[in-house]
Amino acid sequence: MTQPHAANTNMWPLELQAVVRGAAGGFLFGVPLLYTVEVWSIGSSTGAWWLLAVLGATLLVAWLLTQVEGFRQTLSLHPLEAVMESVEAVGIGVVCAALALVLLRRITLDTPLAEALGKLVFEAVPFSLGVALARSTFQGRKIRDRRTTAPLSRHFSSPTLATVRDALVDLDATLIGTVLIAFSIAPTEEVPLIASSLPSLWLLLIMAASLGLSYAIVFASGFADRSERLQRGLLFSPITETLAAYLVALLISVTMLVLFQQLNQTDPWQEWLGNTLVLGLPASIGGAAGRILI
Known part of the structure; x- marks a missing residue:
């Protein structure tokens, strides 16, 4: 029964x-x-x-x-x-x-x-x-093996350096995914329009949603091999990986906003913060997708 x-x-x-x-x-x-x-x-x-x-x-x-x-x-x-x-x-x-x-x-x-x-x-x-x-x-990584480069010598094939290499690959994948999703959004007027309509405390919800979606895509959706990702060491545990990837997404976001002249030195810091966090939402989602696909 x-x-x-x-x-x-x-x-x-x-x-x-x-x-x-x-x-x-x-x-x-x-x-x-x-x-x-x-x-x-x-x-x-x-x-x-x-x-x-x-x-x-x-x-x-x-x-x-x-x-x-x-x-x-x-x-x-x-x-x-x-x-x-x-x-x-x-x-x-x-x-x-x-x-x-x-x-x-x-x-x-x-x-x-x-x-x-x-x-x-x-x-x-x-x-x-x-x-x-x-x-x-999100089947990219299951269809093909990730490209790797051979170490220069046996000395450089230690587990520590392998962990660092994996971390750099994930950060690189985050950067690529961030650019692919957010690059076409950064020059539009919608980013400052949305940012200007958000109360200051509402930006905390934007940050929480960005982090939550990034974590869910990589670790809770079943797209990636969770056990394989957990073996990458303390630096890139689920929490620290999500935080590090989000920081990369924010950095790329503010870079693109400056590149497209959406932000300049005369703008107040509140505008810099709001625009960056608003663009950081799609950027973090793209970064999470990049870490799965690449």
């Missing part, structure tokens, strides 16, 4: 991991479109029937993607299971889009319901497709 209960209990961690995996894929696809004022405007002025059509089209595309991809690791699905997973994908995408819009204060308690729904539906499209593509998006 206890075996079915034990089986259901063991399935919950796997189900939670699958949801986290889908949310990670959703944020990777959806966050760049959050920094697009045109999408906010379109969502605010679109009628209810058109929103239903967009939502229906999203569900259809998610169902088609689920036939071959999906966010669960299983490779065989019954037709009904594919339908249910596509509905779940859109549901996860809607929830993630709602959280992101609230986090960036594109939706507040003062936002009219029709405007909020319009923004949510349009922003949920890339999130939902990202959820449906999550399994294939």
Whole structure:
């Protein structure tokens, strides 16, 4: 009598991991479109029937993607299971889009319901497709081995230097992922627009979300081999790796903002801090994806 209960209990961690995996894929696809004022405007002025059509089209595309991809690791699905997973994908995408819009204060308690729904539906499209593509998006490291260089001599092949090498590879991957995701966002007017609308204490939520998403993508989603990453030494434990990667993402973010003349020496430090943290959100997500894929 206890075996079915034990089986259901063991399935919950796997189900939670699958949801986290889908949310990670959703944020990777959806966050760049959050920094697009045109999408906010379109969502605010679109009628209810058109929103239903967009939502229906999203569900259809998610169902088609689920036939071959999906966010669960299983490779065989019954037709009904594919339908249910596509509905779940859109549901996860809607929830993630709602959280992101609230986090960036594109939706507040003062936002009219029709405007909020319009923004949510349009922003949920890339999130939902990202959820449906999550399994294939993060399979890079499982398909191929990482490129390595031979040590110059036996003296340089010590475990300590191997750990340092792995750390540098991860930091390099973080940098690449950060640039790929955040480079197209940095020169836009949306970054200072969002930053200027955030209360000072709200920036702490931006930091917490950036760190939480980075940790979830790398260590909680099941994309990477957690046991292999935990063997890299004290320097890059899950907490320290997440913090170090976030610092790299912030450094790259402020560099890009200066490069595109979004920040200059005459700007107050509050503007520097706000713009950097706002851009640091997609940058940290890209950095986490880079550490998995490379």
